[in-house]
Amino acid sequence: xxxxxxxxxxxxxxxxxxxxxxxxxxxxxxxxxxxxxxxxxxxxxxxxxxxxxxxxxxxxxxxxxxxxxxxxxxxxxxxxxxxxxxxxxxxxxxxxxxxxxxxxxxxxxxxxxxxxxxxxxxxxxxxxxxxxxxxxxxxxxxxxxxxxxxxxxxxxxxxxxxxxxxxxxxxxxxxxxxxxxxxxxxxxxxxxxxxxxxxxxxxxxxxxxxxxxxxxxxxxxxxxxxxxxxxxxxxxxxxxxxxxxxxxxxxxxxxxxxxxxxxxxxxxxxxxxxxxxxxxxxxxxxxxxxxxxxxxxxxxxxxxxxxxxxxxxxxxxxxxxxxxxxxxxxxxxxxxxxxxxxxxxxxxxxxxxxxxxxxxxxxxxxxxxxxxxxxxxxxxxxxxxxxxxxxxxx
Numbered sequence: 242x243x244x245x246x247x248x249x250x251x252x253x254x255x256x257x258x259x260x261x262x263x264x265x266x267x268x269x270x271x272x273x274x275x276x277x278x279x280x281x282x283x284x285x286x287x288x289x290x291x292x293x294x295x296x297x298x299x300x301x302x303x304x305x306x307x308x309x310x311x312x313x314x315x316x317x318x319x320x321x322x323x324x325x326x327x328x329x330x331x332x333x334x335x336x337x338x339x340x341x342x343x344x345x346x347x348x349x350x351x352x353x354x355x356x357x358x359x360x361x362x363x364x365x366x367x368x369x370x371x372x373x374x375x376x377x378x379x380x381x382x383x384x385x386x387x388x389x390x391x392x393x394x395x396x397x398x399x400x401x402x403x404x405x406x407x408x409x410x411x412x413x414x415x416x417x418x419x420x421x422x423x424x425x426x427x428x429x430x431x432x433x434x435x436x437x438x439x440x441x442x443x444x445x446x447x448x449x450x451x452x453x454x455x456x457x458x459x460x461x462x463x464x465x466x467x468x469x470x471x472x473x474x475x476x477x478x479x480x481x482x483x484x485x486x487x488x489x490x491x492x493x494x495x496x497x498x499x500x501x502x503x504x505x506x507x508x509x510x511x512x513x514x515x516x517x518x519x520x521x522x523x524x525x526x527x528x529x530x531x532x533x534x535x536x537x538x539x540x541x542x543x544x545x546x547x548x549x550x551x552x553x554x555x556x557x558x559x560x561x562x563x564x565x566x567x568x569x570x571x572x573x574x575x576x577x578x579x580x581x582x583x584x585x586x587x588x589x590x591x592x593x594x595x596x597x598x599x600x601x602x603x604x605x606x607x608x609x610x611x612x613x614x615x616x617x618x619x620x621x622x623x624x625x626x627x628x629x630x631x632x633x634x635x
Contacts, residue, residue, distance in 0.1 A: 242531055242534070242535075243527065243531055243532075243535055243617055247527075248617070248618075248620075251273075251617070251618060252618055254273055254274040254275070255271050255272075255273055255274065255618055256271075256272075256274060256277070257271035257272065258271065258618065260587065261587030261588065261589055262587060262588045262589065262623055262626055262627070263589050263616075263618075263619075264588065264589060264590045264613040264614060264615065264619070264623065264627060265589050265590055265591045265612075265613075265614060266457065266458060266536070266565070266614045266615060266616040266618075267406065267434055267457055267458070267565070267566050267591060267612060267614030268457070268591045268612075268614070269456040269457065269463055270456065270457060270458060270459075270460040270616055270618075271460065271616075271618065272460060272461075272462060272516065272520070273460055273519065273520060273523055275519040275520075275522075275523065276460065276461065276462065276516040276517070276519040276520045276523075277516070278519070279512075279515040279516050279518065279519045280462065280512045280513065280515065280516040282515075283295060283299065283511060283512040283515050284512050286298065286299075287511075287512070292511070295511065296509075296511045299511060299515065302515060302518060303323070303511070303514055303515075303518075304318070305518065306323065306514060306515075306517065306518040306521065307319075307321040307323065309518065309521045309522060309525060310467050310469075310521060312525060313436070313441065313521060313524065313525060313529070314436075314441040314442065314443050314451065314469060315441075315442040315443055315444050315445075316443050316444075316469055317472065319472065319500035319501060319502075320469055320470055320471060320472055320500070320501050321467065321468070321469060321501055322467075322468040322469075322470065322501040322502055322503075322504040322505050323465070323466075323467065323468075323505055323509065323514055323517075324452075324465075324466040324467065324468050324504070324505070325464055325465070325466060325509075325510070326454055326464070326466050327431070327433050327452050327453055327454035327466045328356050329466065330452035330453075330466050330467065330468035330504070331356070331357055331360070331429075331431070331452050332360065333468065333480065333481070333504045334429070334450045334452065334468060334470065334478065334504065335357075335360055335361075335364075335429070336480075336481035337478035337479050337480045337481055337504075338397075338398065338427070338477070338478060339397070339477070339479075340364075340368065341364050341365060341367075341368035341370040341397060342368055342369075342370065343368060343369035343370065344369065344370065344371075344395055345365075345368065345370040345371070345395055345396075345397045346370065346371050346372075346373055346393075346395045346396045346397065347361050347365060347370065347371070347372045347373070347396075347397060347398045347399075347400065348373050348374075348375050348388065348391055348396055348398070348399045348400070349361065349372060349373070349374060349375065349399075349400045349401070349600070350374075350375055350383045350400070350401045350402055350412060350417075351374050351375070351377050351381070351383070351600045351601045351604060352381075352402050352405030352406075352407065352410065352412070352598050352600070352601045353400060353401075353402050353431075353598070353600060354402045354405075354406065354431050354433070354597070354598065355595075355596045355597050355598060355599050357400060357402070357431060358372070358599060358600065361398075361400070370397075373391070374600055375387060375388045375391065375399075376388075380410075380558055380559050380560040381410055381558030381559060381601070382410060382411075382412050382413060382558065382559055382560075383401060383412045383413060383416075383417060385413060385416035385417050385419070385420050388417060388420050389420045389423075389424075392420065392424045392426065396424070396426050397426070397427070398426065398427050398428075398429060399417065399420075399421045399426055399427070399428050399429070400428075400429045400430075400431070401414055401417050401428075401429070401430055401431070402430075402431040402433075402598075403430050403431065403432050403434070403435045404432075404433075404434035404435045404438065404439070404564045404566070405434070405558075405598055405601065406433070406434060406566070406593060406597050406598055406612075407556070407566075407568050407593050407597060407598045407601060407602065407607075407610050407612070408556055408557040408558050408559070408566055408567075408568035408610070408612075409540060409544075409557040409558070409559055409563030409564045409565070409566050409567060409568070410557065410558040410559035410563065410564070411439065411559060411562055411563060411564055414430055414446050414448075415445055415446055415447075418445075418446045418447035418448055419447065421447065421448075422447040427449045427450070427474065427477075428446075428447065428448045428449050428450075429448065429449065429450040429451070429452075430446060430448045430450070430451045430452075431452060431453075432451050432452065432453040433452070433453045433454050433457060434457060434458065434564060434566065435453065435458075436453040436457070436458060436459050436467070436529075437457065437458030437459035437460065437524050437529060437532060437533075438457075438458040438529070438532065438533045438536060438564060438565060439529065439530075439533050439564070440529050440530050440533075441529070443469055443471070448469075448471070449470070449471045449474040450468070450469065450470055450471070450474070451468075451469040452466065452467065452468050452469070453466060453467050454466045455467060455517045455520070458532070458536070458565075458616065459517070459520050459521060459524055460520045460523070460524075460616075461513075461516060461517035461520040461521070462513040462516040462517060462520075463513075464510055464513045465510075465513050465514060465516070465517040468501060468504055469501070470501045470504070472500075475499070475500070475501065475503075478503075480497070480503055480504060483495075483497065483503070484506050484507055484508075485507055486498075486502070486505060486506060486507035487502065487503045487504065487505060487506065487507075488503065527617075531617070532616075532617045533564075533565070535615075535616075535617035536564070536565030536614075536615040536616055536617055536619070537562065537563060537564060537565055539565065539615040539619050539620075539621065539623070539624060540563065540564065540565045540566065540567050540613075540614075540615050541563070542621060542624050543567045543613060543615065543624045543627070543628075544557060544567055546624055546625065546628045547567070547569055547628060547631070549628075550628065550631055550632055550635065551635070552571055552572040552573065552631075552635045553569050553570070553571055553572075553631065554569060554570050554572070555567070555568070555569050556568040556569060556570065556605070556607065556610050565614055565615040565616065566612060566613075566614045566615075567612065567613045567614070567615075568610045568611070568612050569610065569611055569612075569613070570607075570609075570610060570611060571611060571631060571634070571635075574634070575609065576592040576593070576594075576609035576610055576611040577592045577594075577609065579592070579611050579634075580592040580611060582634070583627075583630060586630055588626065588627060588630055590611055590612060590613045590614075590627075591611070591612040591613075591614060592609060592610070592611050592612060593609065593610050593612055594608070594609045595607070595608060595609070613627060
């Protein structure tokens with residue numbers, strides 16, 4: 242657990258907390274001072290010696306980042322690529338997979354992230370393939386037993402958003418991995434809300450690809466992301482494009498990298514990556530299981546407090562353990578308008594529309610949701626401050 246003394250230090254080392262109440266950690270969390278310092282120091286170095294030269298001087302630090310990420314998810318460092326966004330990581334991996342053929346099937350969880358789903362649907366439409374939704378349990382979580390019944394020789398990919406963006410549900414990603422491993426079908430996990438919030442072990446998950454932005458619960462800078470590609474799966478992927486870093490030409494022969502860095506480019510925002518490195522080190526030091534237990538407990542308290550407000554309707558799915566995301570709507574208030582109104586009081590929440598999780602939102606008849614997402618940086622006082630602000634608006 243994080244002690245009161247530790248929490249005080251962590252909050253003191255988070256400058257953004259001075260500017261208001263931040264409850265949008267599922268969108269983008271607040272940078273720790275160590276990450277800010279790493280970014281500023283490298284930008285100063287670039288100004289002094291030049292960006293190219295500065296990158297060479299910190300190559301060992303970037304490799305250390307890959308090694309730390311590998312520790313964080315129980316992988317090997319050569320299975321880690323540094324990307325600019327979760328979407329770029331996903332897009333690079335999916336575009337490198339064998340082209341779909343007529344009659345092929347992609348199976349997705351009902352809470353699949355809209356950006357992923359859009360790519361699947363476009364590819365399926367072009368090929369005459371199908372994107373199908375895996376049935377859910379009564380609590381909305383993915384049903385791995387039903388998935389097993391759907392598997393056949395035409396299934397080319399199973400994709401799961403582990404912790405959905407529109408509520409506290411935590412899907413059973415391990416159970417899905419057992420099904421895909423038994424069937425020999427590639428398995429892709431969107432772990433955007435998982436990294437920094439729940440322990441991630443790619444060996445237990447048995448996934449072939451996992452991606453996440455760095456800006457959420459890991460508290461890295463925007464413009465950073467991580468892509469894991471299982472070593473045994475790498476040769477099945479043919480990058481849609483390459484550059485002099487991922488596939489240098491030597492003796493008139495293209496030498497495609499034999500590690501996950503075949504998805505990286507020679508051009509990168511090194512300062513941001515070094516900021517991410519500081520944030521990852523912090524997560525490793527504190528222990529993700531400790532971080533997630535705090536945010537989950539605060540979210541549970543928030544659900545209970547908001548349930549006492551008649552104008553509030555909670556929209557979280559899942560039974561038992563839930564994440565640090567609380568989804569709700571406030572009668573008489575559009576979710577985006579509510580977000581903007583609270584921001585005027587320096588209370589910062591999120592708001593999602595149908596495009597973010599279209600299958601689930603449409604299934605539940607939701608046009609939008611407001612979203613309070615908690616971090617280990619938050620306190621019970623923050624829960625009460627949000628609730629009181631909403632009661633005043635009711």
